[in-house]
Amino acid sequence: MRFQPLPSALCPLPSDPCFPKGGGTIESLHEIIGVIHIHSIHSDGSGTMPQIIEAGQLADLDFLIVTDHDTLEAKAAGWEGWHERLLVLVGEEVASQNQHCLALGLEAEIGGGFLHRRYRRGHRSADPEPPRRILERIGEQDGLSFIVHPHGRYRPFFSMRSYEWKEWGSDRFDGMEIWSYMFDWVRHFRFYKFRKFYRDPDAQITGPFPETLAMWDRLCRTRRIVGIAGVDAHAKTKRTPFGTLVVFPYKKLFRTIRTHILSQEGFSGQWADDARIVYRALREGHCFGAYDLLSSSEGFRFLLRSECGTAMMGDVMPFCEDAQIEIVVPRRASIRLLRNGKEIRRVEGDSLRFRAKTPGVYRTEVALGGRPWIYSNPIYF
Ligand SMILES: [Zn+2]
Ligand SMILES: [Zn+2]
Structure with missing residues (x-):
């Protein structure tokens, strides 16, 4: 498949350099660290909102996004906002025919209906709407939609059905969860290994599914598809x-x-404005996913500099000569640079520089001690 320009309606090509905008510099970016895809007692999680907020504060997060199944109850109950130094946002995980997506930045509940019956005793809902219609309804609210666990497999011990996403032809979603802690852990689970998997869950984490990355790479050649990492x-x-x-x-x-987001604007303390900063960065792909338990990934950067300007991950940069890709990682690791899904360079070190002479979708993966660590969003060049 050839690299195709992005449809202008979805992701306009900038007429001026992508970066810097508004007088900022690449050095002055704010890095904001959060966790996405969390369930509470408002659906099938076991934690109350105060318990989840306390856990987020203990983990020293800047933000977290609670996404209960088919409900915005946590938002209606007033939990969105600043809780000391933690920004709490509430979205919804919408289900349709076992295909799930996160809907973020909503005002009104989408409520696909499928899971209401399970989590809300006595609640009767209409038949679930097809995924295509759900994505449209999220878009009508100017919400963000991320397909989640798109290759989630049937795992009977955990009452998990097959959650494979099938609506790949839709152009209405903003991105996809390229890495899910829970689905990564459960992928190689066997009942006889329960003790080992339970005692040392982190040893079972092997990285995003290859088929999910392959699909992401394919889709990114047609338009911007933002990759997020969830738990x-x-x-x-x-x-x-x-x-x-x-x-x-x-x-x-x-x-x-x-998920680490990069923003030229820092948080102001006004939660609605700060929510917009998070959602804007997620919409534009100014973010990367990292397995921070291995080592903090703070400070990771992936840039493309040329005479046309400087692009960061998520940006679309018109092709021009003399472009230089720069990758910086906070400690020595194995850095891979990929173009259109294929590895074009690999180094062991704390940086990688590469002269990009060909247009394409560039992204990077970093492994630490053989373990999966950092996955950047692409630069579309
Ligand atoms: Zn979920
Ligand atoms: Zn789900």
């Missing part, structure tokens, strides 16, 4: 032959896979 936190309690266990307590999970 899908439920902190479920489970009765097992070994007793009642909590699978992934919130405070542990919040130290694992995080």
Whole structure:
């Protein structure tokens, strides 16, 4: 497949250099660290909002986004806003025919209906709407939509159905969850390995699914598809032959896979304005996902500099000569640079420089000690 320019209606090509805008510099970017995709008692999570907020504060997060199934109850209950130094936002995980997506920045509940019956006793809802219609309804509110666990497989021990996304032809979603802690952990789970998986969950984390990355790379060649990393936190309690266990307590999970957003604007303390900063960065792909439990990824940067300007991850840069890609990581690691999904350079070190002579979709992956660590959004060049 050839690299195609992005449809202008979806992601306009800038007429001026992508960056800097508004007088900022690449050095003055704010890095804001949060966790996305969390369930509370408002759907099938075990934690109350105060418990989740406390866990987020203990993990020293800047923001977290709670996304209960088919409901904005946590928003209606007034939990959005600043809680000391933690910004709490509430979206919704909307289900349709076992295909799930996160809807962020909503004012009104989408409520796909499918899961209402399960989580709200006595609640009767209409038949679920097809995924295509749900994406349209999120777009009508100018909300953000991210397909989640798009290759989630059937896992009977955890009552997990097949959650594979099928509506790939839609051009209405903003991005996809390229890495999910819960689905990564459960992928190689076997009942006889329960003890090992429960005692050392982090040893089971192997990185985003190859088929998810392949799909992402394919889609990114047609338009901007923002990749996010989620945890899908439920902190479920489970009765097992070994007793009642909590699978992934919130405070542990919040130290694992995080989303780092880069913004020229820092938080002001006005939560509605600060929410817009988070959502804008997510919409524009100014973010990367990282497994921070291995080591803090703060300070990671992925840039493309040319005579046309400087682009950061998520940006669309018109092709011009003499472009230089720069990748900087906070510690020595294995850095891969990919173009249109194929590796074009790999180095061991704390930086990588590459002269980009060909247009394409460039992204980077970083491994630390052989473990998956950082996944950037692409630069579209
Ligand atoms: Zn889901
Ligand atoms: Zn979920």
